[in-house]
Amino acid sequence: MIRVEYLEKIRHHRESNRHTIYLDETWFDTHDVVKYGWVDSSPKCALNTPCSRGKQIIILHAGSENGFVPNSLLLSAKNISQSSADYHEDMTANLFEEWFSEQLLPKIPPKSVIVMDNAPYHSRILNKIQNITTKKEDILKFMGNKNMNIPEKIPVKRKLLELIKEQNFKNEYAIDHLASIHGHTVTRLPPYYCVFNPIEMVWAAVKDRLRKYNQSSTLSASVVDNVRKITDELDNTELWRNCVRSVINKKAEYPRLPSVNPVIIQLNNSESESESESESASEFE
Numbered sequence: 001m002i003r004v005e006y007l008e009k010i011r012h013h014r015e016s017n018r019h020t021i022y023l024d025e026t027w028f029d030t031h032d033v034v035k036y037g038w039v040d041s042s043p044k045c046a047l048n049t050p051c052s053r054g055k056q057i058i059i060l061h062a063g064s065e066n067g068f069v070p071n072s073l074l075l076s077a078k079n080i081s082q083s084s085a086d087y088h089e090d091m092t093a094n095l096f097e098e099w100f101s102e103q104l105l106p107k108i109p110p111k112s113v114i115v116m117d118n119a120p121y122h123s124r125i126l127n128k129i130q131n132i133t134t135k136k137e138d139i140l141k142f143m144g145n146k147n148m149n150i151p152e153k154i155p156v157k158r159k160l161l162e163l164i165k166e167q168n169f170k171n172e173y174a175i176d177h178l179a180s181i182h183g184h185t186v187t188r189l190p191p192y193y194c195v196f197n198p199i200e201m202v203w204a205a206v207k208d209r210l211r212k213y214n215q216s217s218t219l220s221a222s223v224v225d226n227v228r229k230i231t232d233e234l235d236n237t238e239l240w241r242n243c244v245r246s247v248i249n250k251k252a253e254y255p256r257l258p259s260v261n262p263v264i265i266q267l268n269n270s271e272s273e274s275e276s277e278s279e280s281a282s283e284f285e
Helices: 002-015 093-107 136-145 157-166 174-181 199-213 220-233 236-252 269-284
Strands: 020-029 037-039 045-047 056-064 074-077 113-116 185-188
Touching: 002 020, 002 113, 002 185, 002 236, 020 199, 056 093, 056 199, 056 220, 056 236, 074 093, 074 220, 093 174, 136 157, 174 185, 199 220, 199 236
Parallel strands: 020 113, 113 185
Antiparallel strands: 020 056, 037 045, 056 074
């Protein structure tokens, strides 16, 4: 059901000619190189790659049919020195929100639709709906933030929670709030459906190029530098356009949300009378 609702939202946005931005993170191991074998005069054969894992780099970017959003690359890595590229050591909700607000939103068309998954740092909740484990003073603060009427004689916590439940509040994500302030809409992918995000195919092309650039698996800093070089040099407009078309075609294979017309059964007088007579007769049996 979540998948069908997502597809309906996307169809509606496309029919409204709203520009769609796709964002996602990917990971790259600095020891990931093109695998090949070598043979010398000795009777041994081995892969020319290290046996251990390298350092992991998180790559965050966004794009559309027009290619990557310019100057919106963010790199996150630990303990990688001597790199000329800017990068951060930890990917957190605060870092993601700062990137989203300062690097992405100012550079995308008005009223864009921004597609992303439900990664934890995409999903920090503002004014989380309260529950029985919440302190009473925090419940009252939540009600105040929501402009709810608070009784003069403050009832017990359970009663306060009932008042909140009556309002049918929904959790609001910090990212969704930031987007709405600037006139954009966030649409989240259904769980386990990353195939609906064309940037996944773009990442595959980027990683393939990275492996070819990554001639020496010991130079971790060079991998960080190459990420920026590749995303800048890659002929990404045509690549992105093909990936977006592929996803649109894939989405078309899934059924639409079925429309159900109301079923109205009308009983005429004769049918009503016959039913009443049969009911009366059954009472005397």
